[in-house]
Amino acid sequence: xxxxxxxxxxxxxxxxxxxxxxxxxxxxxxxxxxxxxxxxxxxxxxxxxxxxxxxxxxxxxxxxxxxxxxxxxxxxxxxxxxxxxxxxxxxxxxxxxxxxxxxxxxxxxxxxxxxxxxxxxxxxxxxxxxxxxxxxxxxxxxxxxxxxxxxxxxxxxxxxxxxxxxxxxxxxxxxxxxxxxxxxxxxxxxxxxxxxxxxxxxxxxxxxxxxxxxxxxxxxxxxxxxxxxxxxxxxxxxxxxxxxx
Numbered sequence: 001x002x003x004x005x006x007x008x009x010x011x012x013x014x015x016x017x018x019x020x021x022x023x024x025x026x027x028x029x030x031x032x033x034x035x036x037x038x039x040x041x042x043x044x045x046x047x048x049x050x051x052x053x054x055x056x057x058x059x060x061x062x063x064x065x066x067x068x069x070x071x072x073x074x075x076x077x078x079x080x081x082x083x084x085x086x087x088x089x090x091x092x093x094x095x096x097x098x099x100x101x102x103x104x105x106x107x108x109x110x111x112x113x114x115x116x117x118x119x120x121x122x123x124x125x126x127x128x129x130x131x132x133x134x135x136x137x138x139x140x141x142x143x144x145x146x147x148x149x150x151x152x153x154x155x156x157x158x159x160x161x162x163x164x165x166x167x168x169x170x171x172x173x174x175x176x177x178x179x180x181x182x183x184x185x186x187x188x189x190x191x192x193x194x195x196x197x198x199x200x201x202x203x204x205x206x207x208x209x210x211x212x213x214x215x216x217x218x219x220x221x222x223x224x225x226x227x228x229x230x231x232x233x234x235x236x237x238x239x240x241x242x243x244x245x
Contacts, residue, residue, distance in 0.1 A: 028167045030208040035163055036200045037233045037242045038127050040214065040226055043157055043175045043198075045240035047090045048122045049082055051155050051177060052191075052237045054135055058114045059149060059189040061100055062139055065109065072104035082120075089239050094120030102142070111140040114153075124240060129173075131159025137179070148192060151182040161202070173202030182218060190221035191237070200228070 031039075046052040070076040082094045099115040116135040122128065137153035155177040162170045175198065182194035196216040203209045214228035216235075224235045225245075232245040 028169065030204055031163075031169065031171075031173075031200075031202065031210045033212065033228055033231050034233075034242070034244070035127075035169075036210070036212040037226055037228055037231075037235075038124075038240070039161070039173060039175060039200050040198055040216075040228065041233075041235045041240040041242045042090070042122060042124055042127060042129070043155065043177060044216065044224060044226075044235060045090075045237050047084070047088045047092075047239050048124060049084075049092045049094050049118070049120075050240070051135075051179075053082075054116060054118075054133075054137070054155065055151065055182065055184060055191070056189050057098070057116075058112070058137055058139055058151070059184055059186070061098075061114070062112050062142060062149065063186065065102065065112075065142070070100075070102065072102060072107065072109075074101070076100045076102075090122050090124045092120065092122035094118045109142040111138060111142055113138055118157075126164050127161060128164065129159055129161045131157050131161075133157040147186055149184045149186055151179060151184060151194075153179050155179065169204050169207070171202055171204040171207075173200065175200050177216070188221075191218050192220070194218035198226075198228075 042048040043050045044052060077099045079097050082096060084090060084092050096116060096118045101113045102109050103111045103113060114137045118133040121130040133156065135155045137151055140150045158174040160172050162168060178197040180195050183192040185192055195218065198214045198216055200212045212228050214226060217225040219225060222237050224237055226233045226235045234243045234245060
């Protein structure tokens, strides 16, 4: 008995089904090293009202001290609102409370303690966040002929985030920046050099927890080198742009 030929349409259908079989796509369920770098960059950059902007506020206050200011050891407190300028590539809206204390030595201004609370949000190209930041900074070299200030202290921000990419992730995060040293020019407020340690921790909603440790080396007014768990990035301290090295 002769075998019956297979109908042409059946052959074509079989080929199409084989050709169109999709590969399994594994969607991300946690924050990657590169996404953690973006989180760190927004905590640092002025266009997201990060540490670079807070530094500017503190230095400007110190430059405008006249005489003994509010007096040695007296807290000077006030509140302000901040929104992005037209030149910013990131939308932000923050309310801030500033608490400054001038510390004196033999009745002469010596250093400045700044405690700042910032609550608000930012909307960047690949990340949005609603957060609260608590900052404690000491600025030294108020007196004398030095042309630079030295800043040390901590910057912590915590809140909720949403990534904006092929696999959007939402959750909560905390970023801690431990400023070991930050040298800033008195006249221009520009960063000269410095270094800090940084941790980025959090949880992706209904998925996984994440934790990254790193370091920041401030190179100049606009550039820092961020290393997170052995992977290095350049960070633009104005725009928060990140590029792997």
